[in-house]
Amino acid sequence: MPRPIAIAPSILSADFGRLGEEIRAITAAGADLIHVDVMDGHFVPNLTIGPMIVEVVRRNTSLPLDVHLMIANADAYLDDYAAAGADILAVHAEACPHLHRTVQRIRDLGKKPCVVLNPATPTDAVEHVLDMLSMVLVMSVNPGFGGQKFIPGALPKLSALRDRVAALGLDVALEVDGGVKVDNVDRVAAAGADVIVSGSGIFHTPDYAATIAALRERATAAQY
Numbered sequence: 001m002p003r004p005i006a007i008a009p010s011i012l013s014a015d016f017g018r019l020g021e022e023i024r025a026i027t028a029a030g031a032d033l034i035h036v037d038v039m040d041g042h043f044v045p046n047l048t049i050g051p052m053i054v055e056v057v058r059r060n061t062s063l064p065l066d067v068h069l070m071i072a073n074a075d076a077y078l079d080d081y082a083a084a085g086a087d088i089l090a091v092h093a094e095a096c097p098h099l100h101r102t103v104q105r106i107r108d109l110g111k112k113p114c115v116v117l118n119p120a121t122p123t124d125a126v127e128h129v130l131d132m133l134s135m136v137l138v139m140s141v142n143p144g145f146g147g148q149k150f151i152p153g154a155l156p157k158l159s160a161l162r163d164r165v166a167a168l169g170l171d172v173a174l175e176v177d178g179g180v181k182v183d184n185v186d187r188v189a190a191a192g193a194d195v196i197v198s199g200s201g202i203f204h205t206p207d208y209a210a211t212i213a214a215l216r217e218r219a220t221a222a223q224y
Helices: 016-028 051-059 074-084 099-108 123-132 154-168 185-191 208-222
Strands: 006-009 034-039 065-070 088-092 112-117 135-139 173-177 195-198
Touching: 006 034, 006 208, 016 034, 016 051, 016 208, 034 051, 051 065, 051 074, 065 074, 065 112, 074 088, 074 099, 088 099, 088 135, 099 112, 099 123, 112 123, 123 154, 135 154, 135 195, 154 173, 154 185, 185 195, 185 208, 195 208
Parallel strands: 006 195, 034 065, 065 088, 088 112, 112 135, 135 173, 173 195
Antiparallel strands: none
16 A cells, blocks of 8 residues: 655755744644755765754754765764754765665664665665665755756656565655656656655745645655
8 A cells, every 4th residue: 555645845945044934834834754955065066954953953843854964974974963853864875885784873873764866876776775774765866956857767766666665565665855846746656756855846835835735635646
């Protein structure tokens, strides 16, 4: 059976000048979790936020924090982001040479582990840890910047992962991030995603609640 659709607004597109207000607004608007993009200027060509901002987000919502570590040395910072209030710690397969060890450390911290796959990374990269994960995140843009155009190649990857998770009988959510908006979320959900990250697709609209409701409705109607 399909899992309930979860909507995760990405604060990368929020107004950081009034971040607390923005977090409270999307919480009230019906978001299921908050997606926090951490970039280091090395693994991806942009620099964003650190644990102190995660602490600010944590103080302004009771929703789970989905912290996406787009950083070169994730292992060195897992404890910091866990202590700052992360509930889910998402690490890139491409940035973790000892992925099994990294995932185990996240579990030891009492957090939910997620592994992220860049557009060019095959699903095989996550096979050896799939039974240890709470979620796999499929990037549908090349990470580093918000507002990019959706890459259709993410769809067959989502479908392949959905089939593999079902074949193994695992309870693993599939998340998609990058260029997802109301006008294409049905394709994403039909391919197998049940956690929908949207940044500009939510924060650049006039009514957060209406947009979140529309995303959920269209995704639910199209589910695999």
